[in-house]
Amino acid sequence: MPTSTFFNLPDERRDRLVNEAIVEFSDRSYAEASLSQIARRASIPKGSVYQYFEDKLDLYRWLLTDEAPRRKREFIGAAPPEGDFWARLETFIERGMAFLVEHPRLARLSAAAATPTAVAEVRGLYKAICEAGIVELRGVLEEGARAGALQASDLDIATRFVATVIGPGLTDVILQELGAELHEVLASDSLRKRLNLKRRRALSRQAVLFIRNGLGSERKSR
Amino acid sequence: MPTSTFFNLPDERRDRLVNEAIVEFSDRSYAEASLSQIARRASIPKGSVYQYFEDKLDLYRWLLTDEAPRRKREFIGAAPPEGDFWARLETFIERGMAFLVEHPRLARLSAAAATPTAVAEVRGLYKAICEAGIVELRGVLEEGARAGALQASDLDIATRFVATVIGPGLTDVILQELGAELHEVLASDSLRKRLNLKRRRALSRQAVLFIRNGLGSERKSR
DNA sequence: CGGTCATATGACCGACCGGTCACATTGGCA
DNA sequence: TGCCAATGTGACCGGTCGGTCATATGACCG
Missing domain, CATH: 1.10.357.10 (Tetracycline Repressor, domain 2)
Structure with a gap:
């Protein structure tokens, strides 16, 4: 689970991170996906990412089980x-x-x-x-x-x-x-x-x- | 493609390598699979593996497109x-x-x-x-x-x-x-x-x- | 102003990877 | 026997990774 710090982030910054994470995890396998890359492309220091998520798996899990289903429900209606x-x-x-x-x-x-x-x-x-x-x-x-x-x-x-x-x-x-x-x-x-x-x-x-x-x-x- | 050296290997040694490769590539993804591990477990120096195959992909490709189909054909008859x-x-x-x-x-x-x-x-x-x-x-x-x-x-x-x-x-x-x-x-x-x-x-x-x-x-x- | 506390940051760490290469070993042949 | 080409070997390289941590920043409060 992301920390409260993550949810309090300015929208723009949080979106940048989430979007880059989606890109990375959607065209590489979990093993291939790199947190360093995500952070780099989102222009967010890696240390910060680790203030929002426990580790790579934590971010992946949240994306997969929370964010993606939420967006899907929103779309499907x-x-x-x-x-x-x-x-x-x-x-x-x-x-x-x-x-x-x-x-x-x-x-x-x-x-x-x-x-x-x-x-x-x-x-x-x-x-x-x-x-x-x-x-x-x-x-x-x-x-x-x-x-x-x-x-x-x-x-x-x-x-x-x-x-x-x-x-x-x-x-x-x-x-x-x-x-x-x-x-x-x-x-x-x-x-x-x-x-x-x-x-x-x-x-x-x-x-x-x-x-x-x-x-x-x-x-x-x- | 494997080198001729590979095919001239004593059966026991070649089998050890092939079997460990099958194990590694079958329970990890390609990205996760490690040549170092395969070599270590087969008790074959990594340097030697690189005398038999060009690189990791070469070994994987041979397994996937030659060895596995060959064994399958043999089994199915x-x-x-x-x-x-x-x-x-x-x-x-x-x-x-x-x-x-x-x-x-x-x-x-x-x-x-x-x-x-x-x-x-x-x-x-x-x-x-x-x-x-x-x-x-x-x-x-x-x-x-x-x-x-x-x-x-x-x-x-x-x-x-x-x-x-x-x-x-x-x-x-x-x-x-x-x-x-x-x-x-x-x-x-x-x-x-x-x-x-x-x-x-x-x-x-x-x-x-x-x-x-x-x-x-x-x-x-x- | 000074102090405090959440947050931001990026240099750094150890691990492991794929791949290389200088050197050792071996086996066949002259 | 001595030589040489093929083969074996493992220390080593550069790079990337996930993850950490000491320090910097800045907002809020007394």
């Missing part, structure tokens, strides 16, 4: 339930993609949760974040199951499959579509703008179709 | 096509899981391909490996499409969805099932043995079901 279950799932996915377009670095920060690292505490953080995402998605799917829109012999397993499809799977599809790699997308506004609302809708539609019907060509036997 | 498309896909997936049980560190090494890193050349490696996997899977799915077993409006996108389901998705499910994290699974034989043939069959069955039929409960409309 309250999603008004609309249409049937599948339409709502589609919207849910589209909003996630929109967040990726508008705040790619924050999105990348959270997506890093998949990255394996030797630092045990970081792995713990990642697991917690993943699990939180799973719980949220599971809630959504449970609702769908109650409404009779979907059936799954094991909702736990189904949730995890769906999570990877709309997470890494969709990201992979997007990168393929943009013909770029993650780092380029993080750096290029124009690249991201190509992922406009229309395109996002089409892609989330594809994802939902896959989740809903799979690829089998024969009629379902039930 | 030629899969005799058997049963219909979906049965074959199930076998394909089960074999992958078996490899994960028998050679978890090699599996982890290849799976690391998802990890973002600041080292551009490593990202290139990752991308190439991912793409190779995609191409292979795409071939499998194309065959299925020809046989009329599956339909997809866009096979490229479908391939990527399927890849994430049977890759990260299934891994996630397995970890959940074992109630452990990746690092523990790498280290514990008994944990992995719980993933016996029967269990693997059941899981690949679940994955195929999901890929084939999705979660929608109503009949397909086509």
Whole structure:
């Protein structure tokens, strides 16, 4: 947790630090990211950073578990339930993609949760974040199951499959579509703008179709 | 590429080096992994390592693109096509899981391909490996499409969805099932043995079901 | 004014890294 | 046996890191 000193900082100075931290942690892995660099680029002496945060992990943890989720909630806002279950799932996915377009670095920060690292505490953080995402998605799917829109012999397993499809799977599809790699997308506004609302809708539609019907060509036997 | 000196090494010495390298690179990220550690644990002077490989990346690249795939091919062997498309896909997936049980560190090494890193050349490696996997899977799915077993409006996108389901998705499910994290699974034989043939069959069955039929409960409309 | 206390600062520390290189060792061949 | 090329070796280098700490600064208060 940051110290009170950090929260009392003039906004401009605090923002400088936070933004540089987001940049650093979003295009390097935790191990590669350097506090010295963050401080240097934010023009804040390293000693000062250590007055605001206990250590590198403290800063990272706060970013990952407090600041990024806060900003995401702010962006996503309250999603008004609309249409049937599948339409709502589609919207849910589209909003996630929109967040990726508008705040790619924050999105990348959270997506890093998949990255394996030797630092045990970081792995713990990642697991917690993943699990939180799973719980949220599971809630959504449970609702769908109650409404009779979907059936799954094991909702736990189904949730995890769906999570990877709309997470890494969709990201992979997007990168393929943009013909770029993650780092380029993080750096290029124009690249991201190509992922406009229309395109996002089409892609989330594809994802939902896959989740809903799979690829089998024969009629379902039930 | 390793030097000829490396290939002329006494087997015992070369194996020691390779095995320690696999251990190091499989439980730390590329950035975290240390050549000094590898050399120390293999009881081979660092200077010697630099006679075998150009640098850290050279060793990593060789492991990732030559040694690991070679061992995987050896393990998987030629899969005799058997049963219909979906049965074959199930076998394909089960074999992958078996490899994960028998050679978890090699599996982890290849799976690391998802990890973002600041080292551009490593990202290139990752991308190439991912793409190779995609191409292979795409071939499998194309065959299925020809046989009329599956339909997809866009096979490229479908391939990527399927890849994430049977890759990260299934891994996630397995970890959940074992109630452990990746690092523990790498280290514990008994944990992995719980993933016996029967269990693997059941899981690949679940994955195929999901890929084939999705979660929608109503009949397909086509 | 002087004193005090939170905060700012950057030189400094020890650790470790990837990589080099001068020198030692070895093994085959004349 | 003596020579030489290939190979082995570990001390060493420059650099960066995370983190510390003695000192400077400046706002507030009596």
